[in-house]
Amino acid sequence: MNLSDSQTAGPLAPRPTAAEAVLGHLRAAIERGEYTVGDKLPSEAELCRTLEVSRPVLREALRALQTMGLTVSRTGRGTFVVACSVQDPTFGDYAAGDLLEARRHVEVPVAGYAALRRTPEHLDELSRLLDRMERETDTAAWAALDTLFHLNVAEAAQNPVFRRIIEEIRDALARQSAFLDERGGRRAHSDREHRAILAALADGSEHDARKAMSHHLDRVQAALTDIVRPGRADAPAEGGPRT
Template identity: 65%
Template sequence: MEAVLTHLRDAIERGELAVGEKLPTEAELGKRFEVSRSVVREALRALQALGLTVSRAGKGTYVAAGGPVQNPVFGAYSARDLIEVRRHVEIPVAGYAATRRTQDDVDLLTHLIGKMEQEPDPTAWVALDTLFHISVAQASGNPVFRKIIEEIRDALARQSTFLNQLGDRRRQSDLEHRALVEAIVGGSEGAAVRAMAAHLEHVETTLNTIVRPGTAQHPQMKAKKQHE
C-alpha cells in the first residue's frame, strides 16, 4: 500500500497528474502495481485524507490539489477537530481513570494492550486501538466521556490507520499505550495525565510530519522551545 500511495502522491505533487485529472480505476491501478484492489483502495483513501484527491460516486477518483491540505479529514471530522477535542477530553479522562478504575477496568485494559502488542493484522490492531480508548473513557467512571469517544470512534479508526500506514506509528503507539495502562493500574493520576498528553502530542507530531515533511518538531524539542 505504501508503495502505491508514494507513487501516486509523488505523481500528483510533481504535476504528472494534474488537478482535475481522473485517476485510473482500482482495477487498472491494481494491475499496474500488481496488488489487490483492496490495497489500491487503502492507498486512495489515504490520498483523499491528505486532500489530494476527491471521490465522485459513479465517476471515479479525481486529483483535487497539487499538495496535501494542512488539515486532513477522517470521516466526519478533521485532524484539527479530533486533536482539540481529544486534548480536552482524553487527558483529564486518563486522570479520572487512574483514580476511579475498577478491577474489571484494570483487567480489560491489561488484556487489550497485551493483544495489541501481539496482533499481527493491521486492521484488527486498529479495531483494538479504538476499543482501548473507549475502555479508558469507561474506566473514568463517567458515561458521558465514553459516549464522546464512541461518537468519534470511526474518525479515530481512520486516523489510526492513516498514521500507521504513512507514519509507521504502531510500535510507538503500543509503547505509549503501555505507559498509560501502567499509570492507570498504579493509580497515579499525574502519570496517567502525562502519558495521555504525550500520546496525543506524538499523534499530532506524526500528522504534521506526514502533511508537511521536515517541518514538525519532536514534542520534547517543541516543549523546550516554548519554555525558552
C-alpha cells in the same frame, strides 16, 4: 515502472509496502502538477499496468490519497484531484486537526480522572486489551482494539458523558489508528504509549496519567505531521496537522 519492490534509500531504512510506494508516486505527481485540481486520474486498470501492482494495492493507495484530501472518488466516474497539497487528513466525519484538538481537551483530563477512580476490574480489562493489541497482526483488528482501549479509559473515569464522547468519535479514532499504522508504522510505538498510560492508572497518579496521555497524543500528531509534511515531524505540538 514497477513499484512493487520499491525501497527507500539507505541500508537501515524501512522497506515501504507496495501501497506506500504507489501512494508516494501518485502524491508526488499531484504535488508536482502532473495532475491538477479537476483532473481525473487514469483508470485503475491503467494505473495497475503502468505501476505494475495489483488492484488491491492500488486501491489501498487511492484510499489514502482520499483520506489525505487530495482526491475524491466518484462512483462510476473515477478518481478526481481536488487539492494540490495535503492540508488535513479526514477520518470519517472529522478532520485530523479537529479530532486532535478535541481529544486533548477530553482525553487528557479523562486519564487523570481514571487514575483516581479506576477499579481493579478496569485495570484488568485494560491490561487484557493491551495484551490482545500486542499479539494482533491485522491492522483493522488492532485499530478496533485501540479504540476500545481509549473507550475503556473513559469508562474507568466513571463519568458516562466522557464515555459517550469517545463513543461518538470511535469510528474516526479507528480510521486514524489504521491510517497511522499503515502509513507511519505506529503500532509498536502506540502499544508502548498505551502501556505507560496503564501504568500511570495502576499507580493512581493523576499527574502521570495526564502526562502519559498527552505524550501519546503528541506522538499521534507528530506522526500525522510527518505524513502530511514529511520532514516536519518535530514541529511544535500545538495546532495540529493544519499548521
